[in-house]
Amino acid sequence: MNKLFFHPQCVLYVGQSFDTILHHHHSVQIIIGIEALIQVNNEHNNQLISKAIIIPANYSHKLIINNTAIVTIFIDAQSAFYQQLRLSCKHITFNCFQEVSLCVSTLKSLSDLATEDLKCDYVGQLIEKVINELTIKGICQTPLDERIKQVLLQLDNHQDSQLPIDDLASSVHLSTSRLAHLFKAQVGIPIRRYSLWRRLRYAIEYANDKGSLTEGAYYAGFSDSAHLSRVFKEMFGFNPSSIISKKVPLRLFFL
Numbered sequence: 001m002n003k004l005f006f007h008p009q010c011v012l013y014v015g016q017s018f019d020t021i022l023h024h025h026h027s028v029q030i031i032i033g034i035e036a037l038i039q040v041n042n043e044h045n046n047q048l049i050s051k052a053i054i055i056p057a058n059y060s061h062k063l064i065i066n067n068t069a070i071v072t073i074f075i076d077a078q079s080a081f082y083q084q085l086r087l088s089c090k091h092i093t094f095n096c097f098q099e100v101s102l103c104v105s106t107l108k109s110l111s112d113l114a115t116e117d118l119k120c121d122y123v124g125q126l127i128e129k130v131i132n133e134l135t136i137k138g139i140c141q142t143p144l145d146e147r148i149k150q151v152l153l154q155l156d157n158h159q160d161s162q163l164p165i166d167d168l169a170s171s172v173h174l175s176t177s178r179l180a181h182l183f184k185a186q187v188g189i190p191i192r193r194y195s196l197w198r199r200l201r202y203a204i205e206y207a208n209d210k211g212s213l214t215e216g217a218y219y220a221g222f223s224d225s226a227h228l229s230r231v232f233k234e235m236f237g238f239n240p241s242s243i244i245s246k247k248v249p250l251r252l253f254f255l
Helices: 080-088 104-112 120-134 146-157 165-171 176-187 191-210 213-219 225-236
Strands: 002-007 010-016 027-033 038-042 047-050 052-055 061-063 069-076 250-254
Touching: 002 120, 002 191, 010 120, 027 038, 038 052, 047 052, 069 080, 069 104, 069 120, 069 225, 080 120, 104 120, 120 250, 146 165, 146 176, 146 191, 165 176, 165 191, 176 191, 191 213, 191 225, 191 250, 213 225
Parallel strands: 002 250
Antiparallel strands: 002 010, 010 069, 027 052, 027 069, 038 047, 038 061
């Protein structure tokens, strides 16, 4: 069964691969072949064949890996995960696709995602393990400021709308600029970007339950299904209708 895991800083897909047309998206993509090597071509038809490949954000490419099991991680280009890769991975350039290496135990854990029902906390830790293996230093975990906890709670309680940042800042007695700085430092992603990620998650979850992309879009505060589809495709490179219409049998998980 194909699975899609939504994490605040990234999305992980595990399941059957599919060929794509030439496209690009706003996320950095790490793609790993579980059963076989994978092939990626760029717009100049240069190709790379490897076990694991990283593809920069906004880099035109197409996948030629039909009918084999893969794991792919889409990392938001404004997230702490991405910044960690940029700052720590001196061996990785971010203007071309390239081969990356992961240890055997990590590859085994990733392949287990396809066949085993694992706890969401474990999946989140596994994603961090992948990022850490590609970087020199690990992710520094610090306790959340109580004001940031309150802001996160407010965002969770307003799934159907986009709360103004000024109102959120006032509610925790901070200036807008101070809240933006503190939120990015503690959560690892800008507050507006985080809010968009949450709304995308709620929209897809609701649309999946109701079987309607339009209902999901309205529920999460998007103007219509076209608006939701455009934002989703810009971020991940494929249309959410393929999920909701069940063209791709898929289980959704929210970390």
